[in-house]
Amino acid sequence: MKKFLVLYFCFSLLFVSCEKDDVEPEKPDRTEYNYDVLGLGEIATGLWVTPPSGYQTSEEYKRIKECGLNFVNGFHYFENSHSKILKVLDYCEENDLKFFANKASVASGIVNYSKSPDVSLLNKFINEIEPYANHPAFAGELMIDEPGKNLFEAVSAFTKAFDEAYPDKMWHVNLFPTYATGGIQASSYNEYINNWLMTVPSKHISYDSYPLLSTGEIIDDYFYNLDIIRSKSRFRKIPFWTFIQTLSIAGTPGVPDKREPSEADIRWQVWSNLAFGAKGIQYFCYWSPGNGTEQFGEALIGLSGEKTVRYDYVKKINSDINAIGKILLNCHAEGVIQTSVKDYKMYERLNDFGEIRSITGDDNIMGCFENEDGEKKVLITTLTPDKDASVILHLSDKVSEVKVWNNGGSEKQLVSGNQIVFQIDAGEAVFVEF
Template identity: 35%
Template sequence: MGKASFVGEQSFPVGMWVPPPASEISVERYKEIRDGGFTFVIGFREIEDGEETVIKALDCAQANGLKYLVSDPRVKNLALSELSEMGPLVAPYAGHPAYMGHLFFDEPGAEEFERLAALADSYYAHVPDGLAYVNLLPTYAKPPMWGTDTYADYLEQFLSTFKPKVLSYDHYPLLMNKNKPDYFSNLWSISEACRRHGVPFWLFIQTLSFNGKYREPNEAELRWQVNLSLAFGAVGIQYFTYWSPEDWNNETFGEALIRKDGSRTEQYERVKRINNELAVVGPVLQALQPEGMLVCGDKPEGVERVLPSFGPVIALEGDPVISGCFSADGRPDALFVVNRSHDDPAEAVIVFDQAPAVTIRLEPGEGKLVRLRGADGV
């Protein structure tokens, strides 16, 4: 699987959407982003204040070693008869050292894929090293939004038609009084489709309450989302949202990492702690090849296949956990074992074919990396 990170060879991509508004764009604000453990920014409405505002954001990103995805609806809305306009639209930004790519579409239906593929071809003719970024719908969007009968068809059509450098999607699992039942299913579907096509995937983490239906995550729930994503093979993490958005389009939003007045919420420090953990384990997993899952407890709904064993590991026992299995050079190399609960601690036993079993203890939502080289002669 390709592991293009777009943020530097040694960095694990950690992005966010809804950056500081135009009036708050500064080197200091972007330092705050960097200090929170982020590596790239997805633009939002900066273009509404002119190209110079986008350039200012790029400059502030560069000053802090960040990359920046430009959001310009004119690119998203280009018709096939207007492809000649692509070059002039991206030219003001494409040569900037902080430039990462352009946001092409957020949550398209399948009817958009062929047009977006043509736009991407035109874009890459001008910016071969850039990223034509598309973020896909979740499983709970359903057929009228996907534009296909099944989610598997939606993913297959996108991967076959658009041929992304990286696949991004969102799925916000934390409802007011329960979790969405298809969170694991969505992770499974994405990871399997991307494995078949050799495409890396990123996804969004829910940081705030919104629409009166979704709750504000606590730290364990944030960590649970991130670590499950890593276990399923994600090689990029993105947060929805960073700055607290204004209500729009009949949607209402709580507080994210930064309040509307620019002050930090508790979520900033929580995410910073998680991103510090991510900076350690992320690059390790990014360099490995995901091979599938081991499960202790009932198989999560929607996870269609689990491994019976992995290298020297013949079983997981104990409390409900799930483990991503990773190889290097075709040989079993590591497990990333995650507590399936964000409420209760877990104790899991890794059973080896010949070596003594290993017991690990996991706090709610916690994940631990277990290297296998040397175990049972691997």
């Protein structure tokens, strides 16, 4: 489970018993959608764990931008006063980055409100934003990380107050993954997500799931988690954001240890998240967090401020997804076709799509997309980050030519014998437009 980090990196959650409420949320009465909630014109790419106080300089934020990131999740342990928030906002403006302020008082206020609703807590929350509310780099407020269902009513009160006071800004909350069975405070993950959507006026969903096990395998529920979030966000016509594991994690209670990611591991996570329809990618972590209750490896930046090899891995994949991401940002994620010997659980399994009659070959997953003009597109990546895949798409007679993207470049490719074959290296992907 994400961001247990060290004890002082955690938000305190109030756990109470709750009754099952597994009702599907009502579909919003609207046809419009906005997957680009930050107004960036590209996939939102952000980070968790900012440079610590001794490294808060414009040069450090320039290095964030050079890594291909475009927004920053604040970290209240480092930006813990109005003056520090304003300083970082200046650094972000200088380097064309958006910033979510993050204050410990907001998370504690939500917890306190859940115990005893008090309008003064809402007023305090709103008033504390005023000193930096009009800063050009201020994207909005990162309110709380991984709330259980028992906090949803309180979160809703805070988000509604925020929307009323700052309608042109965005609030941000990150939710639990499926394997956080003790944290969700609900009888099932489906109930947890449904109740969130029914209770909180969400313009996006964000959650985290770290799949890279120290055994060399991936977690069994990784695709299920992606698919249920894809389905719920598609139903609502809102985007979802996810997190990418950039370091090893050991000692998380009740969770298997996670390995240090290779370049293929990181690339595969990004491609698989995009294949399921993610419109935002966040990296956990950017700056190495150090150790406490849990033990963490080094992230993109080491504890002493030096780049690790993973900085360059992330810089490259952020560059490689940019052109494809701009296309996907205007497409609906209709589902994912899984072709594999080992069957990973999915929420809503898709078997065919458009003019694709069948898929054969090695293990892979294929994300299926459609834009508002009805044009079909697919993003294909390997099922796991450790094996190459030869993938054959069997097509109808209507398809004679496709446009194929490999990272940032594209070319037209003729279809022969109603099929087209792709050789995909481990952790890589191809994007096909029909």
